[in-house]
Amino acid sequence: MLVRTNRRVPQLFTRTVPVNAYGWRNHRDLVHSWDAHGPRRTDKAREVSEVPRMKPAVIPTVILFAVPLSAAELTLLRDGKSDYQIVLPDRQDTPELAACLSQTARLLQTAFQANGAAVRVVLESQREAARPSLWLGDTNFARKQGIDVRGLRDWSYVLRAFGREVVIAGHDHAARAVPGSPGRQNWDRVGTAKAVADFARQFLGVRFLYPEVPPYATVGAAAKIDLLASPAIEFLPMKTIVVPEGLNVLQTPWLRVNTSHPPGAGFYDLAHNRFPRVDEVFGGHTWEWAVPAELFAEHPEYFALVNGSRMQPRAGMAQYCLSNEDVRERIYRDLASWLDRGYASVDLGQPDGFQECQCPKCDALYATGKDWAEKIWIFNRLTAERLEKSHPGRRVTIMSYGLTALPPKSFARFPANTCIMLTGTNEEDIAPWRSIEVPGGFTGYLYNWCPNLGTRYTPMRTPGYVEKQVKRLAANKIQALYRDGPGQLFGLEGPVYYVMGRMFDDPEKNTARALLPEFCEAAFRDRSVAASMRGFYDELYRAIALYSDHLGTRCDLWTIEVLPGEGRPQKTVQDPFQLLAFLYPPRVLAALESRLSQAERLATAPKVKTRLTLVRTEFEYLKHLARVVHLHQAYEIVPDAASLDRLLDAIDARNAFIAQLYDERGNGVLAGNWSYALFPFPGHDARHLRLAYDGYQEPYANTCFNWDTKAKRRALASGKE
Numbered sequence: 094m095l096v097r098t099n100r101r102v103p104q105l106f107t108r109t110v111p112v113n114a115y116g117w118r119n120h121r122d123l124v125h126s127w128d129a130h131g132p133r134r135t136d137k138a139r140e141v142s143e144v145p146r147m148k149p150a151v152i153p154t155v156i157l158f159a160v161p162l163s164a165a166e167l168t169l170l171r172d173g174k175s176d177y178q179i180v181l182p183d184r185q186d187t188p189e190l191a192a193c194l195s196q197t198a199r200l201l202q203t204a205f206q207a208n209g210a211a212v213r214v215v216l217e218s219q220r221e222a223a224r225p226s227l228w229l230g231d232t233n234f235a236r237k238q239g240i241d242v243r244g245l246r247d248w249s250y251v252l253r254a255f256g257r258e259v260v261i262a263g264h265d266h267a268a269r270a271v272p273g274s275p276g277r278q279n280w281d282r283v284g285t286a287k288a289v290a291d292f293a294r295q296f297l298g299v300r301f302l303y304p305e306v307p308p309y310a311t312v313g314a315a316a317k318i319d320l321l322a323s324p325a326i327e328f329l330p331m332k333t334i335v336v337p338e339g340l341n342v343l344q345t346p347w348l349r350v351n352t353s354h355p356p357g358a359g360f361y362d363l364a365h366n367r368f369p370r371v372d373e374v375f376g377g378h379t380w381e382w383a384v385p386a387e388l389f390a391e392h393p394e395y396f397a398l399v400n401g402s403r404m405q406p407r408a409g410m411a412q413y414c415l416s417n418e419d420v421r422e423r424i425y426r427d428l429a430s431w432l433d434r435g436y437a438s439v440d441l442g443q444p445d446g447f448q449e450c451q452c453p454k455c456d457a458l459y460a461t462g463k464d465w466a467e468k469i470w471i472f473n474r475l476t477a478e479r480l481e482k483s484h485p486g487r488r489v490t491i492m493s494y495g496l497t498a499l500p501p502k503s504f505a506r507f508p509a510n511t512c513i514m515l516t517g518t519n520e521e522d523i524a525p526w527r528s529i530e531v532p533g534g535f536t537g538y539l540y541n542w543c544p545n546l547g548t549r550y551t552p553m554r555t556p557g558y559v560e561k562q563v564k565r566l567a568a569n570k571i572q573a574l575y576r577d578g579p580g581q582l583f584g585l586e587g588p589v590y591y592v593m594g595r596m597f598d599d600p601e602k603n604t605a606r607a608l609l610p611e612f613c614e615a616a617f618r619d620r621s622v623a624a625s626m627r628g629f630y631d632e633l634y635r636a637i638a639l640y641s642d643h644l645g646t647r648c649d650l651w652t653i654e655v656l657p658g659e660g661r662p663q664k665t666v667q668d669p670f671q672l673l674a675f676l677y678p679p680r681v682l683a684a685l686e687s688r689l690s691q692a693e694r695l696a697t698a699p700k701v702k703t704r705l706t707l708v709r710t711e712f713e714y715l716k717h718l719a720r721v722v723h724l725h726q727a728y729e730i731v732p733d734a735a736s737l738d739r740l741l742d743a744i745d746a747r748n749a750f751i752a753q754l755y756d757e758r759g760n761g762v763l764a765g766n767w768s769y770a771l772f773p774f775p776g777h778d779a780r781h782l783r784l785a786y787d788g789y790q791e792p793y794a795n796t797c798f799n800w801d802t803k804a805k806r807r808a809l810a811s812g813k814e
Contacts, residue, residue, distance in 0.1 A: 165338035167257060169227075169296070172332065173209025180226040180234070183217050187267045192313035193283045194230055194265065200312075200360060201227060201289055203320040204297040207328035225257035230285040235260045242284070247349040248368055250288030254340040263288045270372045270435035280358055280369040286312045290364040291344065291598075296336050298329030300615035301364035302591065302704070303583050307769040308355035315360065318768045324703040325361060325767070327615045347567055347597050350536070353579035355775070365594020374431045375575060376440035377492060377538075383427035384420055386411050395420050397450035410446050415472060416454035425476050432484040440514070441476060442492030443469050461503075470501035474508065481510040488533055490514050499525055506530040514538055515571070517647060518562070523569050537571045540646040542578025545790050546669040547640065547676075549578065550774075550782060551715055552585045555634040555641040556605035559593040567600035581774045584704075584711035588612045588630055616704055622695045626708075629688035636681045640672070646790065669792060670722050677719040685712065703765030710754070710764065711772050714782070717747035725797050734809060741802045741809075748802075751782045 169177055179198045185191040198214045205212040215221075217232050228234050231242045238255055242264045245251070250263035263284020270279050293299035305325035306314040320326060351367045358369045376382060384395050386406035393403040397412035404412050413420050428439045449455070449465045461467040473491045480489050490512040493500070498517060505528065507513070512533035515522055526535070541554050541562075566574070580590050591612040592605045610627065617623040634641070643650040644666055652662035666672045689705070689712060696702050721743045728736040754773050756762055761770030769775060773782055780786065784793035793799070808814035 350573035353576035625692035
């Protein structure tokens with residue numbers, strides 16, 4: 094019988110140690126009770142006492158070299174049969190890591206099962222010596238071959254063959270930092286899960302098409318799902334599975350972090366180089382953490398003097414008196430407190446919508462006069478220098494944003510512990526930094542899915558756009574990313590996320606032209622269905638290309654100077670209905686409907702039908718949105734009763750469509766064998782989808798989308814409309 098433990102770790106230096114690393118009471122039951130659908134039974138786990146974690150020794154980095162592969166091959170599967178077993182380490186540091194490694198093994202096991210082979214998952218001490226093995230993680234066997242995973246950086250991993258034995262291993266370790274609040278999640282690193290995901294894609298025909306687990310979940314959450322039946326993953330048929338006999342690879346992903354809100358760490362995320370923050374604090378605008386708005390009543394002197402009075406702080410938009418020593422000290426102490434809790438990296442950045450303090454002391458600060466960008470850069474550098482002395486070996490990432498978009502003028506080298514986060518990642522944003530020495534390198538902030546007068550529920554980027562973006566980021570050695578807007582529209586934009594993730598596997602060689610067909614052929618399987626969907630996506634991405642490449646947030650035509658040199662640049666598009674009507678004219682909607690309907694008629698496989706249902710749901714939302722926009726414009730041109738009646742009917746139909754996406758408790762309705770509802774997005778209720786709330790660059794609350802149609806009809810009937 095398999096037994097799991099799911100107890101959370103109460104503090105930094107203690108861990109619950111299960112009976113064995115995977116929460117199972119005996120090894121024999123592991124062999125006989127495990128199948129591709131997970132454990133058959135669970136029971137309350139027996140716990141043993143907590144023991145202090147030992148301070149890890151300093152291990153020199155292991156450097157492995159990929160050597161030319163020989164022509165000979167190791168056969169892992171042929172004609173539905175395999176001699177192999179999957180071997181896990183006997184112990185893991187925590188139950189959470191053990192659960193993640195268990196599901197990682199099950200993913201491999203399922204890939205074999207999909208091709209007719211029953212492959213067992215065993216602990217190292219229980220393996221059959223006569224059988225060759227796929228060794229996962231930090232096994233004794235791997236160590237005896239000279240592989241020390243503790244020397245692997247970030248999400249690096251090793252794939253090595255020793256005779257018929259194959260080692261697949263990354264660095265698996267628990268989070269070392271203690272979150273500052275219960276709501277702040279810290280992530281374990283499961284490098285072996287990344288290694289297995291890539292190995293499965295390269296050699297076993299596994300395609301990670303959609304998220305298999307919800308946001309905030311790790312690969313351990315896959316225990317609740319049937320991987321073989323999940324529409325999130327496709328296991329391509331493989332008559333033979335082989336790897337090179339001379340397999341010897343050390344793979345270091347381009348990125349150490351690639352995350353957003355909400356974050357995730359499932360197989361989909363890791364396969365697509367979407368890595369959560371491990372022992373790193375993301376802050377962005379961090380001054381307010383140190384000097385919260387509630388201090389204003391007691392210490393108004395902490396806040397900016399504007400027009401003769403101290404500025405009352407607004408939530409998330411407080412402005413500060415930087416010459417105040419307490420303010421500067423609080424900012425330093427706040428950053429130091431995170432490092433004291435075990436975090437390896439912290440962020441430092443001035444408030445959004447920055448307003449300068451007008452007091453005389455601020456004017457004199459650092460002898461920069463009215464040059465506030467330089468004041469902030471000097472303060473940031475001095476703070477980084479203090480942290481370098483007080484917390485050697487730790488890192489601070491300083492935000493280059495708004496006022497500090499351009500590099501400093503008074504110095505050209507930052508301290509050794511410093512990274513710079515570029516919030517603009519176009520060529521014109523990166524170029525000024527090439528003459529500045531930043532020892533810790535650069536990270537980036539992407540606005541791909543931060544809407545600019547579109548909506549977060551309609552597509553924003555194309556495969557071609559993300560290909561060029563990834564190539565630019567890689568060429569400029571951007572090592573970490575935060576995505577403002579996660580990209581969650583998996584039906585309409587799933588190919589875009591797939592292309593972006595796979596581009597990071599090899600930015601120089603991979604292309605959207607090759608990866609878009611790869612997605613369609615795996616997701617829709619039948620050649621005719623895949624061809625119809627390729628046509629659907631081509632039509633859609635052609636329609637939004639101008640927005641994606643030029644009008645989207647932080648693109649080159651996001652803003653324009655109407656008259657050069659006359660004032661601040663203005664938004665190029667200021668009417669959201671004008672934008673939506675242009676992007677989705679009736680002809681485009683009809684062409685998309687034709688392609689999607691054809692694919693639906695041709696589809697027979699259950700997984701394919703489920704995926705098409707997701708596309709259909711998101712497309713219906715888009716059609717209802719566009720129909721209301723077009724009929725509203727018609728009503729503006731001909732404001733008569735007939736035009737208004739058609740518009741009100743369209744608004745009611747849209748509201749009815751949105752309502753049926755939710756159950757009676759307000760949860761998104763599952764359509765198919767997904768582990769959660771992908772659309773509507775988790776945490777987004779019907780009012781969100783009706784666009785009842787104004788968001789950043791989403792000004793829809795006071796539009797016809799939210800009219801009281803009953804009141805409008807009464808007014809129409811009484812002749813008042």
